[in-house]
Amino acid sequence: MMKNILLINGRRIAYNDAPVAENTVPLVLLHGFCEDSSVWSSILPKLRKLRVVRIDLPGFGGSDQPLAPGMEGYAEAACAVLNELGIGQCVLAGHSMGGYTALAFAQKYPERLAGLALVHSHPFEDSPERKENRFRGIDMLRSGKKDLYVAQLFPGLFAPDFARAHTEILESLVRQGRRQPEAGIIAALEGMIDRADHADTLKTAPCPVLLLGGELDSIVPPDWLYRVAHLPEIAEIHILPGVGHMGMFEAPDNTAEILIRFYRFCESRLPANDI
Ligand code: MLT
Numbered sequence: 001m002m003k004n005i006l007l008i009n010g011r012r013i014a015y016n017d018a019p020v021a022e023n024t025v026p027l028v029l030l031h032g033f034c035e036d037s038s039v040w041s042s043i044l045p046k047l048r049k050l051r052v053v054r055i056d057l058p059g060f061g062g063s064d065q066p067l068a069p070g071m072e073g074y075a076e077a078a079c080a081v082l083n084e085l086g087i088g089q090c091v092l093a094g095h096s097m098g099g100y101t102a103l104a105f106a107q108k109y110p111e112r113l114a115g116l117a118l119v120h121s122h123p124f125e126d127s128p129e130r131k132e133n134r135f136r137g138i139d140m141l142r143s144g145k146k147d148l149y150v151a152q153l154f155p156g157l158f159a160p161d162f163a164r165a166h167t168e169i170l171e172s173l174v175r176q177g178r179r180q181p182e183a184g185i186i187a188a189l190e191g192m193i194d195r196a197d198h199a200d201t202l203k204t205a206p207c208p209v210l211l212l213g214g215e216l217d218s219i220v221p222p223d224w225l226y227r228v229a230h231l232p233e234i235a236e237i238h239i240l241p242g243v244g245h246m247g248m249f250e251a252p253d254n255t256a257e258i259l260i261r262f263y264r265f266c267e268s269r270l271p272a273n274d275i
Pocket of ligand 1: 031032033034095096097098192219
């Protein structure tokens, strides 16, 4: 699918917009680390009744390097796309690093949110071990070992049985990861290392929050989601059984259904003239 390009200070931000007949708030999807917006393709047909906007975060897919560092820089890029499309409010869903971005967006632009969905994501800052791991990744990337780095990244994201049975999905993600420029991957690692804790952002979330996790997710264990589910005024939590970190591939029907239900709930709370 051809992507639209928005130019900000000479840098491209690539996105897809799928308007629908109904005039409605869009569902905006943000992808995770070392991926691009095509990662949502597995559930797109199921979301066809919604207006879905997918954004390539800066440094990934068709988007140039970020203008501003960290998750805030990604959030600014997402906001620039909404502004370009004349979108006031949206339901924003972010997968993993996309969820970290969605939280930065919620802090910066709370008035733009009708709903916030964290898909295999969480509000905590990195532990010292995770930071260390990311620094090792940056060293590998700087010493020209991107292919190796990417190859070892994806297998651990899936539940083991799924990974064994679906090597083609893993291979296509690895191919997609290898296409991402080193500078974009390094900027994302640095941004994740530097990101702040967002428990307070959840506490003051101006809209319903969806926490969608996987029973076997080793990056975002379900326990992390249970620990924060009481923070927002309105929150919904779903843990997909037998699923790792990649629900859109491992359980596409469930993932799409839960997103649609959450979206409809958020939409139903909007004053009629905002829709
Ligand atoms: C992602 O999928 O975006 C990453 O696993 C997030 C992380 O490394 O914390």
